[in-house]
Each structure stands twice: as structure tokens, then as C-alpha cells.
Amino acid sequence: MDAVDTQAPVGQVRPGGHAKVIRAALAAGKHVLSEWPLGVDVAEAEDLARAAAAAGVVHVVNLQGHQSPDARYVADLIAAGTIGRLESAVLVAAGDPLGGPRIAPELAWSTDPAAGTSLLTVMAGHFLATLDRMAGRLVEVSASLPRPHDHVEVTGTGGTVPNGVPAQVLLHGVLENGATASVAVHGGSGSPDGFFVKLVGSEGTVTVTQPRPGTYLHWTDWVIRVDGERVRVPDDYRTVPFDPAAGPVANVAAVYQEIARSMAEGRRPHPDFHTAAAHHRVLAAIERAAETGVAAKVR
Template sequence: MTTAHSPIRVGIIGVGNWARHGHLRVLTLLPQYHLQAVYSERRERAEAAASEYAISQVADSVDALVNNPEVDLVVVLNTAPQHEKTVRAAIAAGKDVYCEWPLTTTTADSEHLLHLAKDAGVRHIVGLQRRHAPHNRYLQDLLQQGYVGKVRSVRMHVSMNYFQALRPNALRWTAPEENFSSVIAIYAGHFLDMLFTATGWPVKVSGLMVNQFPKVTIKETGEVLDSTAPDQLVLSGMLEDGGVISIHIEGGKRNGSGVQIDITGDQGDLKISNRSAFGDVGDDYVIEGAHGDNLPLQALPLPASYERLPESTLPSAVLELAELYYVYAQDVVDGSHGAATFEDAVRLHRLLDAARDGHRTPLK
């Protein structure tokens, strides 16, 4: 059992690319955590992770890991179609549980997990880490402090080079729509949550999803797969106070990809940009603004008070993940609920359902 003075003992389920690139490095960086146990369907991956990150226990099964009395927090990092069953097992074992986004492949399954977690009285966290990033907390404060006045419009464009018609074998599971693992399910989910945490959530939307890559070729083998998953999302709508939103998210952009956000208010403007939608070392968000009329945008450097992680050389996308773990560790100590939860995941599922269905109002 963890206390305010002991690290949270973590059991990892799934040792894929993001687990290795992100979670294991973050949990090693933060002193609030201790990597206790690991499980993978491919035992050699679990053993390699255990060796590299000094994890003392390699579990033989999901059930063995979730029922391990030395594990406080189960972290679910296998593929999206496996999440529901794995999270359910953790909840049944009475364990606090972190699950990557997407929580599950359907809204109904995610709603069911939320109910199970509430009934069991366990803490639940979903991997929507971008809302907790320093730039987004700063943006939220600027808006709440009235930097732009009343928000009149919000425009966001997010694009990335990958998720093209030619994909590595590691992304073959993104092609079937039923896996809910497309660029829209994953990236739109992350960026919509990030944006609306800062601006407030829309009360009505109209959306369009398009698949422009109906055939996907696997780079390593030349195998051609049918792809039914969308790779473009166009979303328009309205915020509660009347601000208009316009959002375009697309995969497979050959050049000039990244993130551009423009927020127009009745007293000023903000622009948020990043050359990368994922974020390597040095791919940091730039916030520019002007408060007044017909003025040039000026850089608004991130105040040092928004930095709270230990020094490291980790990529910016990985540091965003560290922010979520930082907030959750503080929640455990304080009894607070700052980290993104299954409730946030369900709200995001419903928003994406509305976009897929074309039009749904209201969203509340």
C-alpha cells in the first residue's frame, strides 16, 4: 500500500513502442514511482524491459500482475482492442488503473469501465497527457485571466507525416476502423482534449471524417491491407459562450506538418504552434499574443513557474506524459483529482461520435 512518503509501485502491461519510448523512461525519471512488475504477451520483451529498467518481477499473466499485492497502480499499455478486458481485470482486482487513450474501441465499453471503476472505488486515469503540459496550463491561465477577452473563435490544424498509405508493420493495427486506433482516434483525441481543456468544451458540433487511404501497404513485407479507418477530420462547432470552433486534423501530410492554433478574442489574439504533432527533443510549443488592436504578435515565453519536472533530456512528447504522472502522484498524496480520468475519456468518445455522425447537439 502506497503512502505519502513511499513511491507508487507500478505494474506495466504491454511493452510496445510507446511503453519503451515513453512510460518506462518517465516512471524511471519520477521519484514518486517505482517499477515493480511487468507483463507482455511476448515474454522476451518483458524480460528485456525488466533488465533495462531494473524491474524486479516479470509476471506470467495479466491476472498474476493485477493480483500482485506489491503493485499499487496497473498501467495498461497493450493495444486498444485489448484495453477493455485488461482494465476490467485490474478493476476486479481492486487496483487503481491507468489506461492509454483510447480507453476502449467503443463509447459503450468505455462507459461500462467508468461505471465499474466507480463502483469498485478505484482511481482511474486515462492517457490524455497533453492537457497537463506546461504550455497548455499557461494557455488556460491566459484565457482565464482575460488576455484575449471573450473568445470569438478558435481554429486548430494538426497534421503529421505518418499514417500514409505506406506504413510500418508496427502500425498495421491502425488500418481497421473497428480497432479505433486511427490518426483520428488517437491524435484527434489527444489534441481535442488538450484544446478544450484550455478553452472550454463545445456544446454543439458538426463533423466530417474521411478515409483517403483505402489501401495501406506494409513497408516491410509489401502486404496490401484494406483500410476503413478515417485519416481526416473536419470539425466545426460552438463553445458555451458563443465562440466558434474550426478544427482540421489529418494524417499523411508529406511536408510542413505540425500544430497551429489561433484564438481570437474581442480584446486580443493568441497563436500557439509546434513544428511537430508528436514532439522530439526541442519540439516545444511557441505561444504568441497581442492584447489590443492591430498589433504584431509577440512571443510569450513560458514562465518558469510552469516547469515542475526533474531535469532530463527526454523528448517533449515524453515530458508531456511525465506531466500526467506527476499530477496523478500529487492526487494520491493530496486526495485530489487533477489527472485525466475515465470520465474525460467518455466525454471525448462522445465528441468523436458526434463528429463521425455528422451532427449532434447538444453535447452536454
């Protein structure tokens, strides 16, 4: 999903229904592109990844932050040693419209954890995948998932619904390259009020901020600065036409482009179901750490 599923229009499937549709497609020998999250939990995601591999078809998940030209450019800056050795990563972002004290009627179903759609799974899921693309994957986390609202108001109805999902995602972790990570994703009831990423290296700093109100980290057209000086993403990083007003469309188009290229080149596309299952394991580690109060390894 690009930001969050609403009351599903014709042809759209909520996360709880992904597995049934995907398994039917795999049984028919069809290639599959799934929206994120792949499944309702890590076990279901891993099962779908195994099934897709056994079916021998092309399988892709729409974690479009992986295809963001901005994220790819920042990743290349880090890999090239532009700021020296990466030492820490900080991410702060708004996850509206999920996680707030109010929820839109068409999203009232998402307050049930079994639905698979929450501030953690969807918004933080997309943001962490984009951070992964830039700075590397998390291997250990300590976390808190505050849930201050036992019930949330359904806007415009005068009623409430029980709430079992978090209003914030807070974590400290370690990346595979040894750098530390600090992440805060806060929920809300309206349009997101921005995001901020700071990547600190031994010899410099990269910062990322939103280009305009109402945008998300896993979209594109960021404001990127190296040691305070704004830098532009080179044109050759944008492989599809780009319209700043079109939200995530360019990155989603790049996902389809990646599928076509992978098929022509006879390789696995990225991110595939195995990537999705690995990302579900990150979210599962966050949940374990929050529940136990003990740092959790990403399995």
C-alpha cells in the first residue's frame, strides 16, 4: 500500500486477505506483485515466500522505498564514504492517519491487530525499509510500542471502537555495519507533518527532510543535505517520469520497471517475497523487544 489501505475498492485486498489471493495465483503459475505488508505476521510472510519460491514464478512486494531514487542516491553516498564510516542513524516521522486518538470510518477495521494494518506494520514498516535501503538492515532492537488509547473515536460518527494497535513506534537498534539507529514514528489523525533522517558518519553528516507538507519518507523528491549543503539527486537515478505532485507514483512505477528488467535479465527482482519476509522479521523483533523489555536479535 502506498500509505494506507482505505475501505477497499474493487480489486483491492486488505493484508488479511493477501495470503489467500497469493496462494491462488501461485497455484495457477502466475507471477505475483503484493502490496506491503506481505502477510499479517512473520509466519505467514515466511510461508508465502517459501511457496512463491517453490512455484518458480516472479514474486515482488511493493516496498517502494527500495526503488526511491533519493534512497538509492543516499545509499551510494554512504557506500562511497562521503561522510566516512557510518556511525549513527536517526529517523523521526509522522505516521498519520494511523495511530492517533481518532480514526476515519473507512479505516476503523485497522484498530484490530489481527488485521495486519497498523502504525508499526504499515507506516513504520515502509519507513524502516527505506532506512534499510540507505543505511543497512537492523540486526538488534530495543523497543517500545505505546498504546495510550484503549478506544479511538471514529470520526464523524460519534462512536468509538476498541483499539489494540500502537500510537507510537520507538526503538533503538544496531545496524549490520555496527552503526546505531534511533527511530520514532508517531501516529496521528490527519496529514503527516513530515520526516527527518540524520545519518552521522566519522567525517560528516547527511540529512533528509520532506519536500512539502503531506509527504512520506518512502515517496520521493527529498531535500538532501551533506554537511548542511543541499545536493541534488542526479538525473540518471530517476528511471521513470517524475511529477512532484504525484506522491508515490514514480516509485511504484519503478517497482514495475524492476520487475520487467529482472524478467528480461533472468534474475530475482528486488524486493521480492524473501526480502518482505526478512522485513517482517524486523517488525517481529520490535514486537518481542517491546513485549519483553529486553533487546531482541532480528532472526
